Amino acid sequence: MLSKAVDLSPPASLPGAAVTDRPTPAVRLDGVVKRFGTVTALEETWLRVEQGEFLTLLGPSGCGKTTLLNLMAGFLEADAGEIFIGDDLVTATPPYEREIGIVFQNYALFPHMSVAKNVGYGLRMRGLPKREIAERVAQALALVKLTGFADRSPRQLSGGQQQRVALARALVIRPKVLLLDEPFSALDKNLRGAMQVELKEIQRRLGVTTVFVTHDQGEALSMSDRIVVMSAGRVRQVGTPDQVYRHPQDRFVAGFIGDVNRLPGRLESRAGERATVAIGDLRREVEAEALRDCAAGAAVDVFVRPDHLGVRPMGEAGTLPAQVAALVYQGSHIDLHADLHPDLAGSGRVVVRMPGHGALATYAPGTPVGLLVPQGGLVAFPPEP
Amino acid sequence: MTPAIRRRPFLPLFVTPAVLVAVAIVAAMAAILRYSLHAYVPGSLDVGGLTLENFSDLGRPIVLRALRDTVLICFETALITLIVGYPVAYALVRTRSLFLKSVILVTAVTPLFLGEVVRTYAWTVVLGNSGFVNATLRQLGLIERPIQLMFTELGVIIALVHVTLPVMVIMLAAALAHIDRDYERAAQSLGAGPVRAFLTVTLPLSLPGVVAGFTTAFAWTFSAFATPQVIGGGKVGVVSTLVYQLGLSSFNFPVAASLSLAGLVLALGTMWLVRRAARPLEALGGH
Numbered sequence: 001m002l003s004k005a006v007d008l009s010p011p012a013s014l015p016g017a018a019v020t021d022r023p024t025p026a027v028r029l030d031g032v033v034k035r036f037g038t039v040t041a042l043e044e045t046w047l048r049v050e051q052g053e054f055l056t057l058l059g060p061s062g063c064g065k066t067t068l069l070n071l072m073a074g075f076l077e078a079d080a081g082e083i084f085i086g087d088d089l090v091t092a093t094p095p096y097e098r099e100i101g102i103v104f105q106n107y108a109l110f111p112h113m114s115v116a117k118n119v120g121y122g123l124r125m126r127g128l129p130k131r132e133i134a135e136r137v138a139q140a141l142a143l144v145k146l147t148g149f150a151d152r153s154p155r156q157l158s159g160g161q162q163q164r165v166a167l168a169r170a171l172v173i174r175p176k177v178l179l180l181d182e183p184f185s186a187l188d189k190n191l192r193g194a195m196q197v198e199l200k201e202i203q204r205r206l207g208v209t210t211v212f213v214t215h216d217q218g219e220a221l222s223m224s225d226r227i228v229v230m231s232a233g234r235v236r237q238v239g240t241p242d243q244v245y246r247h248p249q250d251r252f253v254a255g256f257i258g259d260v261n262r263l264p265g266r267l268e269s270r271a272g273e274r275a276t277v278a279i280g281d282l283r284r285e286v287e288a289e290a291l292r293d294c295a296a297g298a299a300v301d302v303f304v305r306p307d308h309l310g311v312r313p314m315g316e317a318g319t320l321p322a323q324v325a326a327l328v329y330q331g332s333h334i335d336l337h338a339d340l341h342p343d344l345a346g347s348g349r350v351v352v353r354m355p356g357h358g359a360l361a362t363y364a365p366g367t368p369v370g371l372l373v374p375q376g377g378l379v380a381f382p383p384e385p
Numbered sequence: 386m387t388p389a390i391r392r393r394p395f396l397p398l399f400v401t402p403a404v405l406v407a408v409a410i411v412a413a414m415a416a417i418l419r420y421s422l423h424a425y426v427p428g429s430l431d432v433g434g435l436t437l438e439n440f441s442d443l444g445r446p447i448v449l450r451a452l453r454d455t456v457l458i459c460f461e462t463a464l465i466t467l468i469v470g471y472p473v474a475y476a477l478v479r480t481r482s483l484f485l486k487s488v489i490l491v492t493a494v495t496p497l498f499l500g501e502v503v504r505t506y507a508w509t510v511v512l513g514n515s516g517f518v519n520a521t522l523r524q525l526g527l528i529e530r531p532i533q534l535m536f537t538e539l540g541v542i543i544a545l546v547h548v549t550l551p552v553m554v555i556m557l558a559a560a561l562a563h564i565d566r567d568y569e570r571a572a573q574s575l576g577a578g579p580v581r582a583f584l585t586v587t588l589p590l591s592l593p594g595v596v597a598g599f600t601t602a603f604a605w606t607f608s609a610f611a612t613p614q615v616i617g618g619g620k621v622g623v624v625s626t627l628v629y630q631l632g633l634s635s636f637n638f639p640v641a642a643s644l645s646l647a648g649l650v651l652a653l654g655t656m657w658l659v660r661r662a663a664r665p666l667e668a669l670g671g672h
Contacts, residue, residue, distance in 0.1 A: 073574060095570070096582075099576075101574065108567035110590075112590060121575050
């Protein structure tokens, strides 16, 4: 299941050897490095974007995701490594010869051109005949449901419409890769959801390889075929949304994707791919891979999702002792905040996500409770150094 | 107190100096207008009765030629300044090197800090028959006899471009700085090379700045006095030098005043025409 982990490190054989047993990727980065002065914005990165794939670069600001996008686009030059688009080595190719489409965060629609002129810009630069340009512009506008807006000025359009124009302008040139730089961040929440669905539909219909940059893990989980989780200039994990959500490979990924609780634990034993950890009096199994450097008896951090925890009466089997601290009403669910019993070394505040509204009446702050820790769905990592 | 002042108590503090300046300017203009409407009494600084005679003097060939030459010189200066200043402003805005930015800015703005007279006499050293330009060209063997630059329109325009450049560069840089770099990047990603991206996107978006810079340079040059006076040496007649001759050599204040007014009307009229002609361009640049 974690075979994609091979993307994290250089293949053992020559980079070229990997190509023979897999189809040519749409984009390939071989050991790409980018520095700004003394700061390394992107450490050595090996990455394949498969044909037709929707790949998301996810991470907090300053993690290197935009640097990576700009390297693919050609706005930045790599300090080391090679970049391929399809079969072409493009490391030193300027952006205007890379055949890529970009949707910018602020859309960057040319304010002195009509919608049709904006969309047709790339075709005019390619010197296509007028009739073909008109046809393809009309098709592109139909694709983004903006037929009839051709003669408007971008300034007369709403944010969502502007984004559609930007998308049409990037797609009309039939790019080898579509790059999306945080395209939803300027939209309000309701529109954002609708645009995400629509963009994903268009992408699937055209089968265009797409690299999407975002800091929003919700967007990444809902739209991507695969997610590249980044932090501090490094790729932390590459995997499907389910892989990075349920099987994070390090504590950064575990903490960044979705809400998560940290429980204090201790490594008891290891057997093959599984390890047993103790949390208070409980014994739970986790994947052993991440704990390969820990000795038996070492303290470990166990991560569990708020919606995987349950609330039971104090002392029930399979629970950890805790005390209700607060109930936070969230509409569709309720977050119960609880303090673990002080006997648990390194204990802290834990959040339990409860469906339904019965909890409001049952658990007043101060109530002692037992937190039900599930048998599966736990991951453990060594504590932070 | 009016509500406006209660909401912004600093308002009188800000407005008072502006009012004082406005009053001074209006008073000066009124004095010139009064002179222009009174008869010239030869040999006296006093003026005679009300008359429109002074304005009919403006029809004399020497005056008409000065008005025409002034507009031409201003136009040429503004145009050359624009052509020289645009790349400088572009480099100033786009360069990532702070050092280069400072060098460009200081070089471009220095002419503003030199006194007009000092700057003008410096140019006589450069442009003279044995000045820097001619000496260099002769040493290189490119010319045998010096090129006449002093006391020519070309010399005047060169010196005027120098003093107008800072204004142009600052105005163009302000306009260019407002153009998001992503426009150029978008154009490049769509297949436009740097030159085409500039011509189809950056240049059109900067046109409002170009128009503003051009009209300001025009007005700036129109009011220049020391440069045409010293470098032109009386051989290049423009409105400002002619007013000076009439007023302070002949003491004919009434005709000098009416010529001043004619110059003012001409300058405002030309600028109005330029702006009007450029109005379709201005619409391009809004963001």
